[in-house]
Amino acid sequence: MVTLKQIRNSVLIALWMMILTFPIMVIKVNTIENIVIWRWMNLLYIGVGTVILSIFWFFLINRRKLEPEERKRSFALKGKIETLKGVLAKPVVQKPLYAALLVIIIIFPFVSSLYQTGIMITALMYVILGLGLNIVVGLGGLLHLGYAAFYAVGAYTYALLHRYLGLSFWVCLPIGALSAMLLGILVGLPVLRLRGDYLAIVTLAFGEIVRILLENLSQYTGGPAGISGIPRPSFFGIKMSLSTAMNYTYFLTFALVLFTIFVVRRLEHSRLGRSWVAMREDEVASEAMGIDITRAKLSSFALGALWAGLAGVFFSAKTTFVNPASFTLWESVIILCVVVLGGIGSIKGVVLGAIVIILLPEYLRAFSQYRMLFFGLILVMMMIFRPGGFIPAKRRVYTFDKAQLEESD
Amino acid sequence: MDLDYFFQLFLGGMTRGSIYALIALGYTMVYGIIKLINFAHGEIYMIGAFTALIIVGALGMTGLNPVLIFLIAGVIAVLTSAGYGVTIERIAYKPLRNAPRLSALISAIGMSLFLQNYVLLAQTSNFLPFPTLIPEFKFLANAGGIISSTQIIILATTALVMVVLTLLIKFTRIGKAMRATSQDRQMAQLVGIGINKVIAFTFVIGSFTAALGGVLICSHIGQINFYIGFIAGIKAFVAAVLGGIGSIPGAVLGSFVLGLTESFGTGYISSDYEDVFAFLFLVLILTIRPSGILGREKKAKV
Numbered sequence: 001m002v003t004l005k006q007i008r009n010s011v012l013i014a015l016w017m018m019i020l021t022f023p024i025m026v027i028k029v030n031t032i033e034n035i036v037i038w039r040w041m042n043l044l045y046i047g048v049g050t051v052i053l054s055i056f057w058f059f060l061i062n063r064r065k066l067e068p069e070e071r072k073r074s075f076a077l078k079g080k081i082e083t084l085k086g087v088l089a090k091p092v093v094q095k096p097l098y099a100a101l102l103v104i105i106i107i108f109p110f111v112s113s114l115y116q117t118g119i120m121i122t123a124l125m126y127v128i129l130g131l132g133l134n135i136v137v138g139l140g141g142l143l144h145l146g147y148a149a150f151y152a153v154g155a156y157t158y159a160l161l162h163r164y165l166g167l168s169f170w171v172c173l174p175i176g177a178l179s180a181m182l183l184g185i186l187v188g189l190p191v192l193r194l195r196g197d198y199l200a201i202v203t204l205a206f207g208e209i210v211r212i213l214l215e216n217l218s219q220y221t222g223g224p225a226g227i228s229g230i231p232r233p234s235f236f237g238i239k240m241s242l243s244t245a246m247n248y249t250y251f252l253t254f255a256l257v258l259f260t261i262f263v264v265r266r267l268e269h270s271r272l273g274r275s276w277v278a279m280r281e282d283e284v285a286s287e288a289m290g291i292d293i294t295r296a297k298l299s300s301f302a303l304g305a306l307w308a309g310l311a312g313v314f315f316s317a318k319t320t321f322v323n324p325a326s327f328t329l330w331e332s333v334i335i336l337c338v339v340v341l342g343g344i345g346s347i348k349g350v351v352l353g354a355i356v357i358i359l360l361p362e363y364l365r366a367f368s369q370y371r372m373l374f375f376g377l378i379l380v381m382m383m384i385f386r387p388g389g390f391i392p393a394k395r396r397v398y399t400f401d402k403a404q405l406e407e408s409d
Numbered sequence: 410m411d412l413d414y415f416f417q418l419f420l421g422g423m424t425r426g427s428i429y430a431l432i433a434l435g436y437t438m439v440y441g442i443i444k445l446i447n448f449a450h451g452e453i454y455m456i457g458a459f460t461a462l463i464i465v466g467a468l469g470m471t472g473l474n475p476v477l478i479f480l481i482a483g484v485i486a487v488l489t490s491a492g493y494g495v496t497i498e499r500i501a502y503k504p505l506r507n508a509p510r511l512s513a514l515i516s517a518i519g520m521s522l523f524l525q526n527y528v529l530l531a532q533t534s535n536f537l538p539f540p541t542l543i544p545e546f547k548f549l550a551n552a553g554g555i556i557s558s559t560q561i562i563i564l565a566t567t568a569l570v571m572v573v574l575t576l577l578i579k580f581t582r583i584g585k586a587m588r589a590t591s592q593d594r595q596m597a598q599l600v601g602i603g604i605n606k607v608i609a610f611t612f613v614i615g616s617f618t619a620a621l622g623g624v625l626i627c628s629h630i631g632q633i634n635f636y637i638g639f640i641a642g643i644k645a646f647v648a649a650v651l652g653g654i655g656s657i658p659g660a661v662l663g664s665f666v667l668g669l670t671e672s673f674g675t676g677y678i679s680s681d682y683e684d685v686f687a688f689l690f691l692v693l694i695l696t697i698r699p700s701g702i703l704g705r706e707k708k709a710k711v
Contacts, residue, residue: 020492023485024459024531029466031538036467042531061504143511145518190696197446197514201646202695205688208643216681329639333518340515373526379519383512384504 006058014050021046060385105254109247117246119362121318124253125311126354130338131260131347132307137336138345138393139273140300141280143200146187146207147335150180150305152214152327154312159227159322160220169233173313180309181302188301192294207332214324226323230316249318256314260307264347267303276300277345330372337375341382343389352390418676419669424560424629426668427567431622432645433652433660434574435494435615441591441655442611444510448517449497450619451642452524453490455635457620458627459528461486462539469540479542479628487620494616495609497524503605521639528635536634539627559629566625570618571661578657583610591655640684647691653701662702 025042029035087093109117129151136144157176161167167175191202214221221227232245233252240248267273275296278286287293316322334357342353361371382389432454439447464482473481501520505513543559578584589597590607598604626641627633644667652663667687674686694701 016492016496020489020496021531023463023489024456024528027463027467028532029463029537030533031462031466031469031540034466034469036470141511143514190692193699194695197510198650198695198699200514201446201643201650202692204643205647205691209685209688212682212685330522333522336515336518369530370526372522373530376519376521376523376526379522380501380516383508383516383519384501387508387512 002055002058002062006062007055010051010054010058013054014047017050018043018047064385109250114243114246117250118318119359121246121250121253123355123358124250124257125314125318126335126338126358127257127351128253128260128307128311128314129335130342130350130354131264132304132311133335134339134345134347134350135264135267135276135307136300136304137339138350139268139276139280140297140304141276142297142300143197144203144301144304145200145329145332145336146203146205146210147304147308148327148329148331149207149210150184150308151312151315151331151335152210152322152324153180153183153305154309155316155322155326156214156221156227156312157309158313158316159230162230163227169231169313169317173310176313177306177309180312181306184302184305185298187305188298192297204329204332207327207329211324211327211329214327222323224324226321226325228321230320230322232320233317249314253314253318256310261347261351268347272296272299334375337379340379341389343391343393346389346391346393349389349391349393356390414676418672420556420560421676422669422672423665424563424668425672426648426665427563428622428626428641429645429648429668430567430661430664431570431618431625432641433649433664434570434657435619436646436649437652437654437657437660438587438611438615440649442587442594442608443502443506445502445513446517446646447502447615448514448642449501449520449524450615451638451640451645452521452528453494453497453616453638454619454623454641455633455638456493456524456528456623457486457490457616458539458623458633458637459532459635460489460620461624461627462537462633463532465540465542475540475542476544483621483624486624487617490620490623491613491616493524494612494619498609498612503608521642525635525639532635534635536632538632539630541628541631543628557629559625563625563629566621570621574614574618574657577614583607587611644684644687647687650691650701651694653703656701656703659701659703666702 022043025046026039028037028039088097108120112120129147133144133147136142136147154176157179158169158172161172161175187203187206191199194202215224217223232240233249275286275291278289278291279293279296283293286296315326338353338357339350340353341357342351343349357375361368367374432450435450435453436447439445439450461482464485465478468478468481497520501516502513505516543562578587586597586602586607587610589600589602590604594604597607622641623638645664648664648667649660650663651667652659652661654660667690670690671683671686675683
């Protein structure tokens with residue numbers, strides 16, 4: 001629990017924050033019209049807010065210091081959550097639960113409005129993007145900050161091929177994915193020698209280069225205005241009304257999500273997947289154990305990019321419009337948030353993360369302008385207090401069964 | 410070739426380089442000590458500029474001498490930013506000092522996002538003009554508009570900061586402690602160096618110079634908004650990496666190289682691709698020589 005000293009410290013922290021944020025929070029100037037507004041109430045909000053936040057902070061810090069056993073005792077609810085988890089893990093409970101979820105997902109577009117279906121498609125697309133980035137960040141441990149660039153390549157491939165050659169969605173889907181993958185390999189080559197932070201900054205730079213190129217090559221890409229009039233996915237050339245087309249897109253996206261989950265699950269425990277995890281844990285050591293680091297890095301880059309490309313083609317088919325503003329650095333950061341919040345390396349976590357990050361701001365419209373502020377705060381808090389995310393990834397454990405071993409002898 | 414144009418571009422590049430250098434110093438020093446890319450560093454620069462603008466706006470009514478207003482605003486902005494720097498370190502980085510590097514980096518990105526939106530929500534998303542407060546020097550009248558007085562002040566301040574910083578790190582007690590901490594944090598602690606203090610001090614110095622850069626560049630360019638910190642921060646980081654991150658002379662050299670490249674690139678090729686030059690340069694340097702121009706190659710050990 002929080003000690004008295006920590007409460008006193010909270011008050012001191014609040015005082016410090018009030019002084020620190022004074023110019024920016026209290027005074028608002030407009031140098032065009034020479035108006036100065038003094039907002040003294042903000043000082044009060046900052047003070048009270050900081051006291052509450054820092055007491056909460058100290059509470060979490062104290063908890064973090066406890067041993068896991070003690071923590072369970074200090075927090076009665078936690079025990080109940082554990083039993084709930086145990087019940088949920090049983091196949092008898094799990095199977096009907098998944099079935100119910102599937103039914104809800106299938107019924108959803110028929111009972112909800114067009115707008116709701118649109119949001120749901122977006123959320124599903126972020127699931128795909130999150131799972132794709134999860135291959136690079138979660139399994140490979142390579143911090144990738146230019147992921148939106150591959151997403152953009154997929155989206156623009158479809159938009160441009162449709163505009164100039166009149167190709168359809170289904171032809172462009174593999175082309176978009178492959179071109180994103182090729183680009184992934186191209187970016188992967190120069191950054192092979194880099195690790196950690198350098199990699200992050202080069203991928204970030206690369207993402208920005210792609211965006212600036214899209215903005216400035218206006219004779220081909222339409223510049224900042226982008227390309228509009230991209231058709232939605234077709235179904236053997238049958239004409240569909242808007243709502244049918246939306247529902248169709250929804251199911252296609254959902255099918256792609258299922259496919260992605262299937263592939264990522266298979267990849268995770270494959271030879272390649274295990275070499276990624278080894279690389280993430282220690283690059284030098286894994287190389288010494290005979291893992292081809294070049295291959296592992298390139299393949300994780302390429303496969304991550306492949307999924308971004310697929311999602312990109314879906315994106316331009318869904319919105320029927322692309323412009324460079326959809327692929328800024330913050331897009332990459334949001335996708336990273338999906339992975340980090342959900343649980344780095346965990347598939348269930350990433351799915352949950354995507355749904356929370358996309359749906360919550362949609363339904364809390366009143367707070368939508370604070371969305372990025374909270375994202376920032378949550379990223380920091382998550383890293384400090386729950387680095388594994390909502391649903392932390394579980395490592396597969398191979399148990400050593402003595403009885404079985406003796407039997408086989 | 411038009412020589413006047415060339416000189417204008419050269420001086421423009423040097424001015425840019427100076428600002429990058431002031432920001433890059435913070436990056437390189439922080440990286441040298443805790444091996445973390447402080448993504449929020451660009452935001453400190455932006456907050457410095459914004460605070461200066463706010464103080465200037467608030468004092469503008471009083472009818473004080475513009476130069477005096479500028480000085481007061483500069484001092485307050487620099488001090489506030491140093492406060493921000495230390496606070497950020499305490500909240501977002503200190504609890505993660507023994508965590509994996511990726512965690513600290515993500516925390517830094519989160520902090521950067523938070524600070525940007527904090528200024529956006531508390532102030533405005535529009536570009537605000539920064540009033541001209543530095544008078545034109547008389548002796549520049551016959552220089553033909555190649556260099557402005559603000560540019561002279563920026564170049565002189567940067568030079569002064571570099572000299573002071575070099576002396577500080579070479580000869581003072583705290584400078585020695587900083588060097589020791591950056592070499593081996595654990596050993597430094599064993600010989601009795603309070604590393605928490607040293608790290609906090611590094612953040613103070615880094616934020617101090619970044620905010621100084623912010624105040625100076627805004628009086629030069631004349632307008633600011635909440636987003637300036639991001640792009641400046643990235644470019645300063647590029648400069649720090651160019652020179653070899655962790656090395657202070659490297660950061661300065663890298664900044665000038667980058668500033669000049671950008672200036673000549675935009676002047677002679679195309680201004681649409683201003684940011685692309687910096688990024689391409691970064692990718693090239695890191696591919697050819699990952700440790701930077703003045704950086705030392707480190708062997709990895711298991």
